[in-house]
Amino acid sequence: MIPDVSRGNGIRPLLAYLFGPGRREEHADPHLVAAWDLHGAPDPGRHPGASVGRLAGRLDQYAQLRAAELGAMPPNRVWHCSVRAAPEDPTLSDEQWAQVAHRVARATGLASQEGSGCRWVAVRHAVHHIHIAAVTVLPSGARPGMHRDAMRAQAECRAIEAEWGLRPVGLGERTSTSYPTSAEIIKAERHGWSEPSRVWLQQQMHVALTEAADLDGYFAALAERGVIVRVRRGEDGAAVGYSLARPGDVGAGGQAVHFSAGRLDSAMSLPRVLHHLSTKKSAEGA
Known part of the structure; x- marks a missing residue:
């Protein structure tokens, strides 16, 4: 609630x-x-x-x-x-x-x-x-x-x-899944979307993860589903986090509204996605 x-x-x-x-x-x-x-x-x-x-x-x-x-x-x-x-x-x-x-x-x-x-x-x-x-x-x-x-x-x-x-x-990392605000719901209604961006992105994350074998495959599956993916990388070039945006969902300045993956769903933060992919690979290897 x-x-x-x-x-x-x-x-x-x-x-x-x-x-x-x-x-x-x-x-x-x-x-x-x-x-x-x-x-x-x-x-x-x-x-x-x-x-x-x-x-x-x-x-x-x-x-x-x-x-x-x-x-x-x-x-x-x-x-x-x-x-x-x-x-x-x-x-x-x-x-x-x-x-x-x-x-x-x-x-x-x-x-x-x-x-x-x-x-x-x-x-x-x-x-x-x-x-x-x-x-x-x-x-x-x-x-x-x-x-x-x-x-x-x-x-x-x-x-x-x-x-x-x-x-x-x-809010934040205390919740497994975040829920849309009134403003986000009204925006979805204005655009004629069946669900707010937050909910749509959560759906795409879970489906993409079932289709992926590794992290690159996960990001590619998100992109294929129309999600705008922004990957944050460390000095060594390795991914350290990522955020997602829905096409057409822009802020007052015209820029895409990005949501941190972990705040959308703490189960889909980068460390947990990597853990899931590793577990999935081990199970398939067995």
Whole structure:
């Protein structure tokens, strides 16, 4: 289970996307599973007469009051966090996702243990994830203390994984497989790809390894499958690492977006690939 945190200034456009059909009609039954107060949060997905505009207005109420005092809306007031379970995890119920949302809201400082916190909602429009959307303004007009919110959200998700027996998903070398961020998923939808680049590259790595007899053969198999391979070499010319990119996946500067192999899947780091190829060669020789 991995959270992806971002900030912005418009709560209504975010809600319109979350409750909308998605860029490829992929959103199914968008609805609220949790909120700062479900009785005070109109659900555009389930309640007749509710609307995105009405919900946005309720979430933005404290910010609007503050703006009336200061003459401008508080900057970067919108907080967005998608929380995704691993695809192989059991499907969580709305009630379970509600527990996840409340725990993340408390851990990050959105919800207060004492008194009123920020206004937030959790929207579910897919099987394996929810989106928490919030306006980070307290009833007093002050801003909540949310230092290192992304790390605190991740720590809470790891605690939930351990308690519920879900697959542990961390960052970097702590995880066996990394999962796409919301930005990567949206980019895939924009390009019309069936899966984000991170997932596509992971698939190509595993298939290429089954086809290869040695390291050069592995890199060649990746290239034959359309993967852009960048090999990092030491002073002696030997490979010491590698990264991968998907054709057409470019950053703001127009350069290909490369992913470190070990961060895509720690089982596919260069040392582990070499170990697998060596073991495979020994077994075939036997």
